[in-house]
Amino acid sequence: MYLDIGNVLNTSPGITEQTLDRLDDRVAIAHDRIEEGREAEEHGYAALNLPQTVDTDEIRSALEPFGTPEAVLTVGIGGSALGAATISDALADQTDVEAHFLDNVDPEDTAALLDSLPLDETVLNVVSRSGTTAETLANFLVVREAMEDAGVDWTEQTFVTTGDEGNLRNLADKHDLPSLRVPDGVPGRFSALSTVGLACGALQGIDIEGVVEGARSEMDKLSGSLEDSPGYAYGAVAYALAERGALTNAMMPYAESLEYFAEWFAQLWAESLGKEGLGQTPARALGATDQHSQLQLYRAGPRDKLVTLVRPREREDIDIPETDLEGLSYLGGAGLGDLLDAEFEATEASLAAEDRPNIRIEVDAVDAHGIGELMYAMEAATVMYGELAGVSTFTQPAVEWGKKAARGLLGGGEFEEADAVADKREFTIE
Amino acid sequence: MYLDIGNVLNTSPGITEQTLDRLDDRVAIAHDRIEEGREAEEHGYAALNLPQTVDTDEIRSALEPFGTPEAVLTVGIGGSALGAATISDALADQTDVEAHFLDNVDPEDTAALLDSLPLDETVLNVVSRSGTTAETLANFLVVREAMEDAGVDWTEQTFVTTGDEGNLRNLADKHDLPSLRVPDGVPGRFSALSTVGLACGALQGIDIEGVVEGARSEMDKLSGSLEDSPGYAYGAVAYALAERGALTNAMMPYAESLEYFAEWFAQLWAESLGKEGLGQTPARALGATDQHSQLQLYRAGPRDKLVTLVRPREREDIDIPETDLEGLSYLGGAGLGDLLDAEFEATEASLAAEDRPNIRIEVDAVDAHGIGELMYAMEAATVMYGELAGVSTFTQPAVEWGKKAARGLLGGGEFEEADAVADKREFTIE
Numbered sequence A, B: 001m002y003l004d005i006g007n008v009l010n011t012s013p014g015i016t017e018q019t020l021d022r023l024d025d026r027v028a029i030a031h032d033r034i035e036e037g038r039e040a041e042e043h044g045y046a047a048l049n050l051p052q053t054v055d056t057d058e059i060r061s062a063l064e065p066f067g068t069p070e071a072v073l074t075v076g077i078g079g080s081a082l083g084a085a086t087i088s089d090a091l092a093d094q095t096d097v098e099a100h101f102l103d104n105v106d107p108e109d110t111a112a113l114l115d116s117l118p119l120d121e122t123v124l125n126v127v128s129r130s131g132t133t134a135e136t137l138a139n140f141l142v143v144r145e146a147m148e149d150a151g152v153d154w155t156e157q158t159f160v161t162t163g164d165e166g167n168l169r170n171l172a173d174k175h176d177l178p179s180l181r182v183p184d185g186v187p188g189r190f191s192a193l194s195t196v197g198l199a200c201g202a203l204q205g206i207d208i209e210g211v212v213e214g215a216r217s218e219m220d221k222l223s224g225s226l227e228d229s230p231g232y233a234y235g236a237v238a239y240a241l242a243e244r245g246a247l248t249n250a251m252m253p254y255a256e257s258l259e260y261f262a263e264w265f266a267q268l269w270a271e272s273l274g275k276e277g278l279g280q281t282p283a284r285a286l287g288a289t290d291q292h293s294q295l296q297l298y299r300a301g302p303r304d305k306l307v308t309l310v311r312p313r314e315r316e317d318i319d320i321p322e323t324d325l326e327g328l329s330y331l332g333g334a335g336l337g338d339l340l341d342a343e344f345e346a347t348e349a350s351l352a353a354e355d356r357p358n359i360r361i362e363v364d365a366v367d368a369h370g371i372g373e374l375m376y377a378m379e380a381a382t383v384m385y386g387e388l389a390g391v392s393t394f395t396q397p398a399v400e401w402g403k404k405a406a407r408g409l410l411g412g413g414e415f416e417e418a419d420a421v422a423d424k425r426e427f428t429i430e
Helices: A017-039 A045-053 A056-066 A082-090 A107-116 A134-149 A167-175 A195-204 A208-219 A230-243 A256-273 A295-300 A336-352 A368-389 A397-409 A416-422 B017-039 B045-053 B056-066 B082-090 B107-116 B134-149 B167-175 B195-204 B208-219 B230-243 B256-273 B295-300 B336-353 B368-389 B397-409 B416-422
Strands: A002-004 A071-075 A098-102 A122-127 A158-162 A179-181 A248-253 A281-284 A305-312 A358-363 B002-004 B071-075 B098-102 B122-127 B158-162 B179-181 B248-253 B281-284 B305-312 B358-363
Touching (some): A056 A195, A082 A195, A122 A195, A134 B336, A230 A305, A416 B336, B045 B208, B082 B098, B082 B256, B098 B107, B107 B134, B134 B397, B208 B368, B305 B336
Parallel strands (some): A071 A122, A305 A358, B071 B122, B248 B305
Antiparallel strands (some): A002 A358
16 A cells, blocks of 8 residues: 655645654554554454454355355444445455445335345345344344245345354354354454455455455554554544644545445544544545535635545556547547546645645555555554544444433333433424 | 424534524525525526426426436536436435436446446436536546447437537537536536436436425525524524534435435535635435444544434334344334434434534425425525625635646646646655
């Protein structure tokens, strides 16, 4: 992975080369702390070891009974879906097996999906470490019933990815379902390079080994200096910019195949760093499309943003046919990809010309190696940012309140949080 | 449409009832200005008249030659695609005609789309007011060639939506293509309720008349007091919150069918209001999924956010089957929609409990009327916010720089902006 931070130097907000030097001293200290955590396989830090601890052979052999299905349906939410979706989306060109994700509890969407799926040729992957995630379990119950109604033996087409105990583990034992274990010490949003993120791709016949190799190449770059580690450098610079007022980070890949990557990053960044009044809000964007949507704001709105531009250096191109349309002859002879690259560079320069900070991230290609590099580097960046900010990177305490409230509202027990819902102050305009 | 601003009163940031009173005086003045603009059909303001000026019969009769195709492919970018996509997405349950949008110049994505489309049964809609939008014209040239290569007579399956002059108008004249006119005075991002946004739905057999009626019902509520107009109230309150530090607006619908609505809103809001250092960054989110991604940040991160929660009051539900899974019996008997609603209310209360401002928007249902209401009200909100902030709501000057740079890079003329690209400062970490 290539990281270019030239356009955050002396921008507004921005950092100086002196700031970089001072940051580098802090990176060295944080790196030592991270290495300690990795060596002890501490909660969270253990995720940074996945490129050497994950066993892709084990994943492939657990799933062997399913052969090559027509479709894989992953039922999971948040970190239980986004990593797998990112890999499947980035590498969709490697497979004919469709990947679907039930990561919401919208009844209309679920009904439409179940209608469209070939249920007798679909492998179901239910993912929840605890086995109690309300959305995931509710969806599982609905899908299971749909399979039964369609005369499909769900026990022949289902596997679970879960912890050592709980509902899903019991279910697997009872029905002799293939199962994968969520590794210890790996929070959901850091689980992309584990069984959680790789099983779907394995069933699709995607090169998950290549993804792990790509991740490993970035792991090998972790070091005590940001000048040697693109992941650490990204995290440290983003942190320094946030301290200087860039409270939003617009993640803008110039590749449709990286659209889910931006979603995945948004969870990783928001849920890990949004604590104690700190954090940086990820805004998901897509180049070149969002030049016609968000660029006006990025260039002329409040100076509260870092824009991160991501692209592959190589991609399959399509020639734009020659044309005699007025004023458009310049397009002929170029490819769509050339146009996209020109727009990428134009956007970058357009922000720089207004002293708006932006960072360029490139991979050689959106292939298995490239997506592995990107994902690992962003995980390392998140951990580094968290160390520098001094927050508890691997927890998500603010999510619990709402879970209790929702459960209470549905009659799942007495929770004072549910009472707070009833006390809502209304001021309605119709 | 129902707007509930109870949860922005006395939050942090927040407003008081006294602020609302003072705001209301300014709304009255801004309303007079907007009414003047509407009466004179001034640029931009004219968009707020579309519910009474658009002619859906004309749209339907222009498209009559195409009958009911298998698919509609809209080639357009930004405002030329997002409005149509929002309506098609929201009302997908009304049709079997697939809607696709080529709104980027990613060669891999375009190739995959062209491979999957039944080109001989696909109607092509090329949308560009000027007829010179590089991305749109490049894509059109590629699609046209693909149709020719497939032995399809593209002139029989193509219509254009464009201005009175330019490349696309000339093309329509030359090949006798059906055409629709982009109305005067309506900027792209405000064109959802015109030919630009409605043609795709018309071909899909969607109830576009219902969309216009829904919009009209919100238009009829425009008045000199925010207490009578949900659209104005939303704009005025969002403006007041931004002034008080809520520089981000997380638009979070609790319905998959409104996912594109959040994208459309993001363009409208960012491009209209992001000027002269002002504006509010739209962050696109989706409930309940993003509770497992963004909620931690929204509840515990920087106090720089307004969260806007949107839902339908009614939807088709799916029962969650009864279960003996441990700790999950509370789900049985509820529907997926009940769970989604409980999560909506829990999220709202969870933010309120931390004094984080949030607004509730509801429509009776995500149907033609409901999406029309939502879109019109958000347009009115944008115009009101722009008036209060004193910005030039209907222009997008910061987008031009990049267009020139990209054109220069591709050899389309001499532009100093392209030279700036070559001067980029690099600081690369590999």
